[in-house]
Amino acid sequence: MDAFRKIDIDQYDEDVLPDSELFPTDPRDPSTLLTEAKQKAAAIRNNLSKGDVAGALDIVLSDPPYGPGVDEAKNLTLQTLVTILNTTKSTDIPPILKSLSQDSQDTLMKYLYKGMALPGWGDVSGSVLLGWHEKLTEVAGTGCIVRAMTDRRLV
Template structure:
């Protein structure tokens, strides 16, 4: 019995097929430029944390977060994503749990959604790496209280993965 017909991609013949590239605009930066931006942000975040300005540090990390399929492929891009996540985790770890609701309220809706994406990305790490599970879950709880469950839905359905 010949089953080779099952290996044919019939979507290539459908002119109405929706492509992944049509779902969102890709990050215009190349991986090397994104890595340079992340390194600059990491230095600025350390400066903000030294001053005790957690909200400014968190806003720096969450604006223009690197995303897209071309940033998943390259070795430089993997380093970029890991450095960005480590920078965010350093902010999360340095925040007292009593300050979290105020910090989250100061963020825009888009920044809250991006933060939720990073929380899930941290939870997806095998063994959670050097990320404390209680810190991520504490932030998740406070973020959900402030932003509501819509934040979770938007983070789960957005095609722009961080």
């Protein structure tokens, strides 16, 4: 009796656009992305041991994995970013954010929202994510939020 609810009516609609038509998929191979994410994680640990938080943040935000089929690389990148966020003093955040490019600020906002979307917020406390969000919004403005929300390339 409820079988009609299982029909995908979008298959009959000519105006439905699949994700592949809305944005280009990441051209890199998933195994290559995972290897790059592991290399970035090692470089970031090295930068953090030297106290170079800005350099570590720049590495993790440059050329992030996106699109379907690369979840392992995405999760490793998010964990690496969470490590950076947790180890940074709140007084050091504004100068670090000002040194980032607009694209890096937008990518950071995407990761902040991804971290907030995790059930229980994963390994990071809510105050850390909200603190970074507040400071990023002060530096980059509300346009950063809009760009992060409307970009279809999900990190």
